[in-house]
Amino acid sequence: MDPTLLLAHIRKHVKLDLPEQQLLASSLVEKSVKRKEFVLKQEESCKHIYFVNSGLLRAFHLSPQGKDSTIMFATKEWWITDMYCFVNRLPAMVNIQAVQDCELLSLSKDHLDKVFSEIPRFERYFRILMENAYSREQLRMIQNLSNTAKERYNTFLNKYPDISAHVTQKQIASYLGITPEFLSAIRAEKD
Amino acid sequence: MDPTLLLAHIRKHVKLDLPEQQLLASSLVEKSVKRKEFVLKQEESCKHIYFVNSGLLRAFHLSPQGKDSTIMFATKEWWITDMYCFVNRLPAMVNIQAVQDCELLSLSKDHLDKVFSEIPRFERYFRILMENAYSREQLRMIQNLSNTAKERYNTFLNKYPDISAHVTQKQIASYLGITPEFLSAIRAEKD
DNA sequence: CGTCTATTTGAATGTACTCAAAAGCGGTGG
DNA sequence: CCACCGCTTTTGAGTACATTCAAATAGACG
Numbered sequence: 001m002d003p004t005l006l007l008a009h010i011r012k013h014v015k016l017d018l019p020e021q022q023l024l025a026s027s028l029v030e031k032s033v034k035r036k037e038f039v040l041k042q043e044e045s046c047k048h049i050y051f052v053n054s055g056l057l058r059a060f061h062l063s064p065q066g067k068d069s070t071i072m073f074a075t076k077e078w079w080i081t082d083m084y085c086f087v088n089r090l091p092a093m094v095n096i097q098a099v100q101d102c103e104l105l106s107l108s109k110d111h112l113d114k115v116f117s118e119i120p121r122f123e124r125y126f127r128i129l130m131e132n133a134y135s136r137e138q139l140r141m142i143q144n145l146s147n148t149a150k151e152r153y154n155t156f157l158n159k160y161p162d163i164s165a166h167v168t169q170k171q172i173a174s175y176l177g178i179t180p181e182f183l184s185a186i187r188a189e190k191d
Numbered sequence: 192m193d194p195t196l197l198l199a200h201i202r203k204h205v206k207l208d209l210p211e212q213q214l215l216a217s218s219l220v221e222k223s224v225k226r227k228e229f230v231l232k233q234e235e236s237c238k239h240i241y242f243v244n245s246g247l248l249r250a251f252h253l254s255p256q257g258k259d260s261t262i263m264f265a266t267k268e269w270w271i272t273d274m275y276c277f278v279n280r281l282p283a284m285v286n287i288q289a290v291q292d293c294e295l296l297s298l299s300k301d302h303l304d305k306v307f308s309e310i311p312r313f314e315r316y317f318r319i320l321m322e323n324a325y326s327r328e329q330l331r332m333i334q335n336l337s338n339t340a341k342e343r344y345n346t347f348l349n350k351y352p353d354i355s356a357h358v359t360q361k362q363i364a365s366y367l368g369i370t371p372e373f374l375s376a377i378r379a380e381k382d
Numbered sequence: 383c384g385t386c387t388a389t390t391t392g393a394a395t396g397t398a399c400t401c402a403a404a405a406g407c408g409g410t411g412g
Numbered sequence: 413c414c415a416c417c418g419c420t421t422t423t424g425a426g427t428a429c430a431t432t433c434a435a436a437t438a439g440a441c442g
Contacts, residue, residue: 061333069336071329084326087319093333116318120311123318127307128278130321135275137328138262142252142284144335145260145368149430170388177336182430184390340398361420373398375422 001030006051006105009077013128014121023118027111033098040082040096045089048106049081050074055102056166059094060174070175073099073163079129099167149178150186192221197242197296200268204319205312214309218302222295230295231273231287236280239297240272241265246293247357250285251365261366264290264354270320290358340369341377 003025033039040046052074059071071094074080082092116123157164173183194216224230231237243265250262262285265271273283307314348355364374
């Protein structure tokens with residue numbers, strides 16, 4: 001169990017003393033997942049949130065008609081879960097699957113609540129994370145509403161070069177909300 | 192300055208003692224805005240977050256081409272600001288305008304940070320708010336990606352009956368990411 | 383090497399947009 | 413109180429964007 005990367009990430013936002021770091025570390029469980037393996041499946045209960053030490057994950061929703069919509073990708077230093085179902089203790093609406101082999105730190109809802117109570121500065125760290133996550137979603141919403149598919153594709157490439165290099169076009173299309181065929185056509189346009 | 196509604200809202204999530212309530216109240220400034228008046232304009236600096244005591248507001252982005260995209264509506268008991276620009280102290284990307292006459296409580300970023308430091312339980316309240324806001328955006332994203340305009344329209348009507356009753360179709364269309372003409376066509380369909 | 387999936391290409395279709403014009407509705411001033 | 417003005421909503425025709433389906437090609441993995 002190596003919380004080094006997480007502690008470094010936390011340090012960018014708040015200071016934890018040594019006992020706090022140890023308490024946090026004791027709440028974490030290491031989890032390795034292989035490429036294509038699922039960390040969470042739709043309809044399952046979503047009791048954990050994951051910090052990515054290495055690798056790449058994709059969160060996606062499957063509609064009743066089978067349409068695949070990518071909610072987010074998560075790489076090194078990102079937290080990922082089905083937040084809605086995690087906080088409300090409801091069955092998951094999204095699948096989380098490894099795109100590459102991953103090393104994760106897993107934190108259960110019960111442990112998280114305990115850590116919040118015992119380490120107010122960790123709750124601050126999380127408040128900041130949630131502000132950023134909310135802001136990011138809002139920004140994505142603005143862009144989805146006001147830009148064409150082509151513009152959204154270029155924005156995605158610029159914003160997440162490391163991610164776009166490791167996921168398939170099908171997965172990017174699913175993130176942009178278009179079909180793989182149409183993404184292919186967009187890419188074929190000169191410039 | 193009447194923080195009654197806000198204190199009641201906070202009480203649903205955390206307990207504040209009397210001195211904490213008073214400290215919070217002393218950080219708030221009452222603000223009345225008339226129908227059509229702007230609380231925030233794009234490019235301005237976004238230094239405040241607003242709690243809605245009464246009335247109805249709309250946050251929207253105007254693209255360089257003049258396309259109007261509604262980010263959110265806020266009614267009684269909602270907080271509203273351009274969160275991305277508020278937390279990062281950047282010029283606003285969204286406009287916030289009163290749809291109806293409003294009574295607001297305004298809280299500056301500096302005061303908010305001070306309140307976070309002095310009242311950890313208020314920071315918890317905010318952490319919960321941000322989790323909910325993030326979850327809600329994520330849910331909206333799933334629906335925007337996987338549902339047709341007609342389905343999104345029906346979802347909106349069911350989810351926010353009080354809002355849909357008070358905003359124009361043009362504003363709903365802008366929230367759904369479609370043109371007013373197309374929304375009109377959707378409504379005209381039987382069933 | 384063979385199989386499975388991703389990507390490309392193309393034709394036909396459907397969904398949503400633009401533009402223009404008419405009809406409806408609400409607020410304001412005479 | 414009514415008439416007018418401005419904005420919203422509706423309607424329709426023509427167009428553009430994006431999807432579906434099918435088939436061919438290319439890549440990745442065991």
